[in-house]
Amino acid sequence: MSSPSQGRNIILAIGVGSQKDRDSRPYREPLLAAAAERFPVWLFDSYEPTWQEQYTVGSTVVDCQSPEALITEANRLSASYTIVGVLCPDEGSLEAAARVTDALGALGLSADSARNCRDKKLSRALLTAEGIAQPGFTTARTWQEALSAAERFGFPVVLKPRTLGASQGVVLVREPSEMEQAFEASSRAGYPGVEVPDDYMVEEYLSGPEVSIDGVVFEGEYIPLFVAHKKVGPEPFFTEVGHVVTADDPLVSNETIRSMLEKAHGALGISHGATHSEIKLTPNGPVIVEINGRPGGDLLPYVCRLATGVDACLAAVDVVTGRAPTVRRTLSRTMGIRFYAPTEPSLVREVRIADRSDFPGVVEAAPLAAPGAELFCPPEDTVARYGYAIVEGASPGECTERLELVEGLVTLDHVPLKAAT
Template identity: 40%
Template sequence: MRPLVLLVGIVFEGYRGYLLDSIGSVADVWLLAEAEPAPSVAEKLAGHTVVDVFDTPALVAAAREVAGRRRVTGVLSWDELKMSGTAHVARALGLPGVGPDVVDRCRDKHRTRAALAAAGVPQPASEVVSTAAEATAAADRIGYPVVLKPRDLGASMGVIRVGSRQDLADGYAHARAARVGPVPYRSDGVLVEEFVDGPEVSVDSWVSAGRSHPLFTAHKTTGYPPYFEEIGHVVDGREPGDPDLYRVVAAAHEALGFDHGMTHVELRLARDGWRVIEVNCRLGGDLIPMLGRAATGVDAGVVAARLACGLEPDPRPGRDRAAAVRFLYPHASCQVDRVEIDTSRLPAAIELAAGLVQPGTTISPPPAGHVWGRYAVLVAVSGTPEGCAAALDAAEPAVLLHTRTGTPESSTVGHLADNYKKQ
């Protein structure tokens, strides 16, 4: 009988739903989610259970019920907010993975900073604060510009660069106001940090028996300053691994006690070397695993599934291409009528062109819209990052966002899962 993996929640199905095929190549998948799966998802499952995934006792009980009928060999999730519940399921069923405290140490950015500092891992200076006055004092000590961010959110929500003392109160209010329902309010919920003015990358790795194994590095493009909206990524399969970068990633894993599973570590390059920005105990988001597979031939979803089942992965790069993703946003707040793509105008290098919003949805650019402000996505695969950039530039005019209140903007159409082209 094939292994059975419990998958906790599907969030942003279009962004990570394609990973179901990767996981399904290793094991049968049983979904634990807060709603009935879409038909396109249900057909790929061995079964599913509807449960409040943020109610940990209920989630564990649902997992035990499945385990009473079939032998469960692993559990995983790719949603930042569901990682804690996933760790509780792994502990309750005796499955591979890190404990809930390790997950919390990664999710709570202040605990992350404390653990990295104790181990001497390079990172920006950081202080946790409860008021705008405390934030001002911290920024005075650290020195401007500073970055303010929520203590335990993700995807750059609420993150803002502040360049002067007179802007600090507004920056604090922006970071303090960023909320996501399941995340509890903390009075000391904002970090004031040193700004590292250098290129930003993310490294997706697998960790087994405490040993770190980098899979690929993605170079990040951010926009909408002073915010840090993630508008694109590129993975270059020809790029040699950076030993210094990988040493810092491995040191971060060790400092946090992360010894089994997948990580997505974000870093910036300072004058004296790499600094850890944050450590996420999950697969990368924003289609980065898709880019990694297209550029290197390494399927992070397969690696994650094997790790979850306690099997040793053996990923072997087999490609040396470049792959890039770009997200499109409206110029102003609008109500979507439809997203249209003229496929005849897409360059051959475009592997994915898709809309991300349904008719009637109101979307806005950052900071109000954030990730939810994206209306389309483009993915290009070429021999070089420059080739990807040229293809993405050429593809943008083929995408039109039709609104119910104004003139069409350049944009993309379709459903992400339907438009995904397997490499």
């Protein structure tokens, strides 16, 4: 820990860094830059900072999955600084960081609300009790129990761990013969720092397109910022491979959805913070899939800013530091992002970017994996990517078409992992 300066206001950022084996900079940098725009930033991370240093006034290496260690260091820091807010975008550190928020008496996601968001069984029960439409659900500890539940609900069903995110362990089961293998895949999933209970969710399958809505909550009021229309990879997994964001998307101002989300955030106990809500637009109306107590991943805040001019990261900083967020749409564009994932377990040699002029509408393309990185496929890993491309279209339809045409823009030179050793 470097020497603090007595009495200064700072934001405490927790887990805004890299996992040991994966660079998080493309996903985390916009949030850290937004925090630094408002206040000096002190970073707690499990590893020594690298790229984060340009945005911080100091840092502490601490186990970000240990609430006790984090609280000890936060109390030490608060003896010299005034901590005006706590930010944490990392799934593995989210509940521990919420304990710090409680200990400091700060605004933001509380330990109870973090648990309510993370535990899907608890979320479903709380939302159902408030009369918010939910799929039929139960939990099972064996594939035989899951099969019995699926036969009661009717196939298809969805299996998922109670406490994971990013579609980890989420498996579609269309018929009884698939259940044993699907349950095994779901029960193998994990994420550093996240405890996974041994009873797994069995849910009715919701038909219809899926969208995500990023928003913020300030003094109990839910404010939607942008909507992203998802594209998912092949069944039986639900890996997110792309999104389309439109500045004038009517779902942003849809009163039914906004009212439902405000009620849901209240049921989960969220009074201040940024959230990422996933919603199925079913034939019977919108249904909440889940509400995550953090900003959206997948570079979504960046794509939102390109499409709308709205800085969702700055809004996230504002609501946990006591400032009402200002949401101004200064752009009116339709932007889409497509992620490139390996088709087999791969040791990366090189990620190549072709000439963008050969692909209509491309505004940006970049690698997400360095030479030497090891990438795996679902169900082992649902977020392994080696690159991305962002395109602009005159409409959501054109944007979607252009995303389908960029498949050759980013290519992976690799060695299959089974041959690499």
